[in-house]
Amino acid sequence: MYFEIEKQAIDAINKALDQYDVEVDRNFKLEFPPNPNLGDLASTIAFALTKKLKTSPPEVAKGLVEKIEVPEIFSKVQNFGPYVNFFIDYSKFSKLLLEKVDENYGQLPAYGEKIVLEHTSANPNGPLHIGHIRNSIFGDSLSRLLKLAGRDVITQYYVNDMGRQIAIIVCGITECGLKIEDYDGDKIDHKIGKLYFDANKAVEEDEALNDKVDELIRKYEEGSDKKLNKIFEDVVAKCISGMKESLLRMNIVHDDFVWEGQFVRSGEVNNLVNYIQKEGFTREEDVLFIDLTDFNIDKEFVLRRSNGTSLYSTRDLAYHKYKATLGDTVLDILGSDHKLAAKQIKVIFEEILRQKAPEVIFYEFITLPEGSMSTRKGKFVSVDELINEAVSRAHDEIKSRNPELNEEEIAPMAEDIGVGAIRFFIAKLSPEKHLTFKWDEALSFERGCASIQYAHARACKLLAKSGKDINSLTVSDDWIPNEDEQELVRQIAKFPQVVEDCANKQRVHNITQYCQDLAGSFNKFYKSQQVIGSDLENTRLILVDRAKTTIKNALDILGVVAPEKM
Structure with missing residues (x-):
């Protein structure tokens, strides 16, 4: 819905710009103001226009607002300093939004891009450990996000x-x-x-x-x-x-799990090495290598050992060449210690193979606080141990809060909450930042992922308690949303825009913030507004249902289960 009303706001701004005798770049988008008191959508177009009119941005914004014909879906347009801000008429917008939200809410149209996304790719010489898990969680969440944003995504694990x-x-x-x-x-x-x-x-x-x-x-x-x-x-x-x-x-x-050996067995590694040799990019001093000093890379790229065998880097080059045939974009998730290797691959693709280089997102490492899992002190912590610990801690927390529940009821909840805590906590920080996994924060029922899962469970319980078929209900024509209802509608409406923005940036941490904001708005509504037995019971039940759906779809991006009971 925000896409539709954003278009109306942009059209209104463009019609106002037509009244000026100067040209400005009209390829602009609107943004969400930091405070709802400043409106629902905001434009910075005044900054571009002020360069032409030679006056201050606030004066330009004020003059532009006076020329804007306010679309029917908005109650007013107002400038705050240099910003042009649109206020939604929630008595009209809310009903339209609730009619739009269904189980596929947030799914954007096909974007026309096929992405081959490689993540995890840990060496198969033992269990996955905490050093791998940020790669796996970020890679999987990004894949889910990109698919929801209309991309065609293939995920691969490269087996060494x-x-x-x-x-x-x-x-x-x-x-x-x-x-x-x-x-x-x-x-x-x-x-x-x-x-x-x-x-x-x-x-x-x-x-x-x-x-x-x-x-x-x-x-x-x-x-x-x-x-x-x-x-x-x-x-x-x-x-x-x-x-x-x-x-x-x-x-x-x-x-797909792609074994590197296939590129040796098929002859692709030899063919690639022979091509690079034939083009005159190699040197041989005991080993065969590419000298990359002309491209400001001091370390050479070795293609073959002295005994004629290939290296991981050579096979990796053949693998990337193969991936490039499968899609429009090759995207790798790599630890920050792979920056040199990625730079070498980029140069070889662009300067020697004359092909589009892979895109790479680097992540910093994740650690546990000292002593947080003392049973493995001095050794690596496996992913299995981390999950077991999270599930165990979630189990104890659930039991202390709900002593009436039996083990059969607690076990699946603990699994969903424990796994969700790990995924959410790791996803919530930008991959470029170092992360220390903190148990108390991750498993917090007040601030962590569990609080969002609890909001979903609350919604499910309320809908079940009503005993009504939500699909048979309609929104009241007399509904004028109050402040808490408006805020919840506003958060629900943001979801598709958040999906698009995060997909364009190829980052998922803002999805976690959105989940917290949405759950916070729902919990505030839940505590302050009577639903069952109120004059607006059917309308508010629909609002609860749409909030539940949006929470579920947002958590699904992060690979987190939205439980129906907690």
Whole structure:
């Protein structure tokens, strides 16, 4: 709805601009004022016009307001200093909005862009840990946001099956007699992680084993030893299966898992290296590399080792070339420690391959406060441990607040709240900022994600208590929304615009703020306004239903479940 009334406001401004004898750039949008007392939509057009009229922005804004014919959906237009602000007539707008909101509310029209989004892509040598989770949560939330904003999105996980870490695991199995099934653990990826630790220690202590790892890498890349291939593939597939379980518990599913080995087996890596050589961009000094000093990059890009095997970076280059054939935009989510590698890939794509370079969003690392999970002190914290801890803490909080509930009732709530707390807390900060995960903030029923989930559950309970079929109800023609109702309508109406703005910026943290604002407006309405038994019962039930739908759809962007009971 905001899109529609924004268009009316822009048209009204343009008609007023027609009355001036100067030209200004009319490719402008409106924004939300920081305070509803300043209106519902605001324009900064006066700043552009003042350059032509040679007078102050407040004077220009005042003169422009006098020329604007106020569209019927607005009650007035007023200038506040240099800003031109439109006030919605909520007695007309509210009914129109509530009629528009359905289960697909927030879904924008097709944008005409296909995006290949790679995220997570952790090495399959053990379980996912807290160092990976920001990548997974941001990547998945961004994918959900972009889809809602009309983009066609494919998500991929790039599986590093040819890396040294996997070869160390295989060496542990083939040379040291280690067996995955001999290790403790409920999940296969945890077992493999423990095997990797022991195998890596053995390799560090024995030079002969270190040489064996190099030999295994070479043989697996050649691909002629079918028995060895099977061992590599089995280890990777088993570890990935465990990782998938952890991701699924976090409501994260990838469309494709692309193994890097396929680019070696298909000859694409060799073809790419040969092309770069043929074009004269390589040098050879023991290893084959691209000298990037002419592009202000000091570190060379190695294509082949001295023994002829490829590197992760070479295979990654072939993978990016493949991704470029699948969509209009290739988007990578990478830790800030990958900035050099991403810069190298960008230069090679633009200057050597003459193709559009991948877009990259970097994120800073996430840590836990010291001692917050002392059972694993001194070691990495797995995603499974983090989820279990969050669910356990949520369970205790629910039980203390609702002693009448039994374990069967508490368990699914605790899972939804615990997982939601992790996803929401990590998503709420811009990826460029370092993040320390704080349990008390994440699991707060007053300020955290649980407070938003509770608003949804409250709405569900109220609608169920009414006993009415919401689809059979209509908004009263006599309804003139009061202040609390107006604020809730205003927040609901913002949702599609927030989706578009966040998708254009490729960021999700403002979605978390929107969820908090929406839930806050609903809770204020819920506490101050009688619904069941009031003269406006049907209208207010519809308003509650639309708020519930919008909360659910907004939380879905973040991969957070909106429970019906809490």
